[in-house]
Amino acid sequence: MARRVRTSPRKRPRQDRSKATVDAILGATAQVLVKDGYDKTSTNRVAERAGxxxxSVYQYFPNKEALVGELVDRYSREIFELLLSEIASLADQPPAVVAPRLVATMVRIKQQDPKxxxxxxxxxxxxxxMQRYEKQLDDIIGAVxxxxxxxxxxxxHDDVEAAAFVAVHTVDATTHAGVVSEPGVDEATLVAHVTDLVLRYLLR
Structure with missing residues (x-):
């Protein structure tokens, strides 16, 4: 039976200095991952890039899986927490106002570093x-x-849960593809087209 690989950090930094070290390690992980790909990413390469x-890497992360897992967690948490905050703040606004705001938020974050x-x-x-990511998407679907x-x-549509499911997955998939594909679609055009798609689906 194959040994299960640990994908969570060994410990969380508490002091400012240790937090800065972990931030540097994760920043280096992102750079190595983009440049060399997952298979060639290693704790040694990350340590070298982070200086x-x-x-020091092993003090916080047992392996590269945990490094990449923490990077995924930080990235997705930033997106989903921002989206939940925007949905809450725009609760009384009509869909024609809310949809472009949410679409633009997703595009803007992903365009910071498409690779x-x-x-x-x-x-x-x-x-x-995957399970954690799907739970985060479910939270967005529930809020929508x-x-x-x-x-x-x-x-x-009478079934708002089904409508939210389709709308959220559509926005997530199309904004991701529009940003990461080459040559991709420019930000303003992508936001306009995805917004139009969603509003035509949702509204009478």
Whole structure:
């Protein structure tokens, strides 16, 4: 029976100095991952890029799977926490206002580093983060369904949960593809087209 690979950090940094070290390690992980790919990424290469000893890497992360897993967690958490905050702050606004804001947020974050966005999405199942990622998507779907329920009179669909599921997965997939594909689609065009797609699906 194959030994299960640990994909979580050994410990969390508490002091400012140790937090800075972990940030440097994760920043180096992102650079190595984008440049060399997952298979060639190693704790030694990450340590060299971060300017720390490999022992410092192992102090916090048992292996490269844990490094990449933590990077995936940070990246996806940033996106989903921002989206949940925006949905809550826009609860009383009509879909024609909310949709472009949410689409633009997803595109803007992914366009900060399209190559990193692509490689992290590819590694989600590899580092044991699929269930966590799906839970985060479910949280967004639930928030969108609650929002749509407040604007039910504008919708083409009675089942707001199903409508939210389709809309969220559509936005997630199309914004990701539009950003990471080469040559890709420019930000303004991508936001406009995805917004139009979603609003035509949702509204009467």
């Amino acid at each position: 720390v000893s490999v022992g 990193l966005a692509r490689v992290l999405r590819e590694q989600i199942p590899r580092v044991g983060r 369904a609650a929002y749509l329920g407040r604007h039910r009179d504008l919708l083409r």
